[in-house]
Amino acid sequence: MRQHLTDPLRFFAAFVAHPRQMGAVLPTSRAAVRDMLDLADVPGADLVVELGAGTGSQTGEILARLRPGARLVAVEIDPKLSALLAKRYAADDRLQVVTDSAENVDAYLDGQRADVLVSAIPFTSLDGKLRQRILDALPGLLTPQGVMVLIQYSPLMMGELRRRFRSVRWRITPWNVPPAFLFACSQDDAA
Numbered sequence: 001m002r003q004h005l006t007d008p009l010r011f012f013a014a015f016v017a018h019p020r021q022m023g024a025v026l027p028t029s030r031a032a033v034r035d036m037l038d039l040a041d042v043p044g045a046d047l048v049v050e051l052g053a054g055t056g057s058q059t060g061e062i063l064a065r066l067r068p069g070a071r072l073v074a075v076e077i078d079p080k081l082s083a084l085l086a087k088r089y090a091a092d093d094r095l096q097v098v099t100d101s102a103e104n105v106d107a108y109l110d111g112q113r114a115d116v117l118v119s120a121i122p123f124t125s126l127d128g129k130l131r132q133r134i135l136d137a138l139p140g141l142l143t144p145q146g147v148m149v150l151i152q153y154s155p156l157m158m159g160e161l162r163r164r165f166r167s168v169r170w171r172i173t174p175w176n177v178p179p180a181f182l183f184a185c186s187q188d189d190a191a
């Protein structure tokens with residue numbers, strides 16, 4: 001995971017500029033990222049899609065787990081943050097950084113479906129209509145056995161997730177400021 005000392009400052013500056021869009025004042029901790037990614041089979045994936053990549057807390061760890069030849073599409077709406085990621089990982093041709101809103105990600109997948117979807121989108125602080133558009137797009141992005149992992153700071157999204165996925169597992173990771181809720185969602189009960 002290639003995090004830089006200046007990342008928390010960049011993150012905080014983005015929060016000051018767009019507080020509801022960022023939804024947090026600090027990047028996700030390394031321990032919480034590991035707990036989150038342990039809920040899905042990243043090493044076995046052909047395609048991983050990341051939504052709300054920010055300063056790359058998850059991006060670096062996904063790349064560390066991803067096999068050669070697999071693909072990561074990381075979506076970030078803030079052009080300053082997406083430019084940072086594109087520059088940092090320019091040498092890794094498994095990664096495609098997209099500057100767009102998460103609800104449009106399908107347009108960048110060339111018809112492929114994700115084996116793993118990793119979301120740090122701050123659903124509870126977003127405008128309600130945007131939140132619904134992104135949530136409605138999520139199930140269609142996954143393969144039938146695919147798993148979506150999410151990080152949230154409250155259990156509020158549980159009902160929305162249960163309406164869209166057959167299986168929703170969750171746990172709390174204490175190793176984050178603030179402690180976070182991690183969800184793993186799938187249409188496959190065995191996933």
Ligand SMILES: C[S@@+](CC[C@H](N)C(=O)[O-])C[C@H]1O[C@@H](n2cnc3c(N)ncnc32)[C@H](O)[C@@H]1O
Binds near residue numbers: 021022027058
């Ligand atoms: C809580 S931060 C998480 C950043 C990073 N993944 C982490 O865990 O530290 C949420 C990120 O989602 C991005 N975001 C918010 N709304 C978005 C949208 N509609 N589409 C794509 N990214 C979005 C924000 O710009 C921000 O970088």
